[in-house]
Amino acid sequence: MRRITVLGVGYVGLVTGACFADLGNQVICLDVIPEKIEKLKRGELPIYEPGLEEMVQRNAAAGRLAFTTSYAEAIPNAEFIFVAVGTPSGVDGEADLKYIRSAVENIAAHLTNYTIIVNRSTVPVGTGDSTAQTLIERGKKQGIDFQVVSNPEFTREGSAIYDFLNPDRVVLGSVDPKAAEAVADLYRVFTKNLMITDLRTAEMIKYASNAFLAMKISFINEIASICEKLGADVQQVAAGMGQDQRIGAAFLNAGLGFGGSCFPKDVKALTYMAEVNGLHPQLLRAVMDINRDQRRRVIVHLRQSLGTLRGKTVGLLGLAFKPNTDDIREAAAIDLAHMLSTEGAHLRAYDPVAMENAHRILDGVTFCSDAYQVAAGADAVILVTEWNEFKQLDMPRLFNSMRRKVFLDGRNVYDPLEMQAHGFEYRGVGRPLNAPNGELVRAPEREAMPVA
Ligand code: UDX
Numbered sequence: 001m002r003r004i005t006v007l008g009v010g011y012v013g014l015v016t017g018a019c020f021a022d023l024g025n026q027v028i029c030l031d032v033i034p035e036k037i038e039k040l041k042r043g044e045l046p047i048y049e050p051g052l053e054e055m056v057q058r059n060a061a062a063g064r065l066a067f068t069t070s071y072a073e074a075i076p077n078a079e080f081i082f083v084a085v086g087t088p089s090g091v092d093g094e095a096d097l098k099y100i101r102s103a104v105e106n107i108a109a110h111l112t113n114y115t116i117i118v119n120r121s122t123v124p125v126g127t128g129d130s131t132a133q134t135l136i137e138r139g140k141k142q143g144i145d146f147q148v149v150s151n152p153e154f155t156r157e158g159s160a161i162y163d164f165l166n167p168d169r170v171v172l173g174s175v176d177p178k179a180a181e182a183v184a185d186l187y188r189v190f191t192k193n194l195m196i197t198d199l200r201t202a203e204m205i206k207y208a209s210n211a212f213l214a215m216k217i218s219f220i221n222e223i224a225s226i227c228e229k230l231g232a233d234v235q236q237v238a239a240g241m242g243q244d245q246r247i248g249a250a251f252l253n254a255g256l257g258f259g260g261s262c263f264p265k266d267v268k269a270l271t272y273m274a275e276v277n278g279l280h281p282q283l284l285r286a287v288m289d290i291n292r293d294q295r296r297r298v299i300v301h302l303r304q305s306l307g308t309l310r311g312k313t314v315g316l317l318g319l320a321f322k323p324n325t326d327d328i329r330e331a332a333a334i335d336l337a338h339m340l341s342t343e344g345a346h347l348r349a350y351d352p353v354a355m356e357n358a359h360r361i362l363d364g365v366t367f368c369s370d371a372y373q374v375a376a377g378a379d380a381v382i383l384v385t386e387w388n389e390f391k392q393l394d395m396p397r398l399f400n401s402m403r404r405k406v407f408l409d410g411r412n413v414y415d416p417l418e419m420q421a422h423g424f425e426y427r428g429v430g431r432p433l434n435a436p437n438g439e440l441v442r443a444p445e446r447e448a449m450p451v452a
Helices: 011-022 034-041 052-061 098-110 127-142 160-165 177-188 199-230 234-242 263-275 282-306 332-342 355-361 371-375 395-401 416-421
Strands: 003-007 026-030 065-068 080-083 115-119 146-150 170-174 194-197 313-317 346-350 365-367 380-383 406-409 425-427
Touching: 003 011, 011 026, 011 052, 011 065, 011 080, 011 160, 034 052, 034 065, 052 065, 052 160, 080 098, 080 177, 098 115, 098 127, 115 127, 115 177, 127 146, 127 199, 146 177, 146 199, 170 177, 170 199, 177 194, 194 199, 199 234, 199 263, 199 282, 263 282, 282 332, 282 380, 282 406, 282 425, 313 332, 313 371, 332 346, 332 355, 346 355, 346 371, 355 365, 371 395, 416 425
Parallel strands: 003 026, 003 080, 026 065, 080 115, 115 146, 170 194, 313 346, 313 380, 346 365, 380 406, 406 425
Antiparallel strands: 146 170
């Protein structure tokens, strides 16, 4: 049993705190926002993450997990302090480190004995070194020894507990191998896949991993656009590619592009780091460009089907950036809502859990109680987030309630032929298109190229 403090009760902090408590450690989670801490003390979660509420309640009841807003309470006795505060995008795409700075200041002000600071927030490469320096200098004056370890997280929202407890790898970066080993011991209880590096390398592994995954998505989306023109089916292309073990099948789902709190922010921050160091990160820029285009193409397709969008009613199925979360940060639905409003369309929307969050930032949208209410009287419906409840919709019912019958399947959930059979003007992403007569347009048959 170790004494662990976690700073920040967002997705990363709360999952880290709850999982370590569940493994038998004594954990205290701190946040500077009193409302979040009050909620947690009542056993309510400030975020939606499957399985987390039960885990938090169980460990709080067992006395292993506590919450506070007081640094004086959380810092002095900790053996490990996990920093999991936000690093939002600044104006130029750079990571804004104000919360990190404040956390470091407060740690330095309250520490009383040897402690290992473990950074779990995604920070620009080099931040760990500068943090370590600040803390070590402050500590020397007070006669206290600090060490800093970078421990990037690779957990996905929606399956964060599973990912935490079943990691592909745990990366620990430090100038002090003993400190890294001490943190490694916290993880050894449930995984052997540990990798110890220096601080900067650990920080870079996080950025490079997220940028690579984002690149896979943008890559398949670019292939999808080419497939649409040439009459190939990107889902089969991805399946064919994915069987090559060097490529791998994951993250090859073409769609409306990536969102969330990590990929857009991290690709932009890595781009910025490269640019301010005199480099031209063309591939990273293209990853973001393609992602934006995926959203814009929806408007183009709707105009092709409906003409002007002024006065047309468009329904959005899903608002969260992906299923199983209420997170709408950088969500495709939010971008689409803004673009469609600018075009003068009336918007109707429904999401199983993200409506409250969306309500706070979207004006002029009619929020509905289910998919069928979204479709009622709509000219077009866009499937934006592939929640399970959107995967087996009663299509005749949906069809009959719509004014025009345009269905844009932004996540390739449905079968194009079946949707046409229902009478929809259906369009997926990177799949053979509808001809005006309802038949599938496939690539023109070409004669085989003569073999030289
Ligand atoms: C991601 C990383 O996966 C995780 O390792 C990191 O720690 C945080 O960022 P998360 O943002 O929770 O996790 O979501 P993820 O499941 O990776 O999906 C990100 C976005 O990509 C979603 O908008 C999703 O819809 C989209 N996506 C994912 C695709 O468009 N196609 C795919 O094939 C996969």
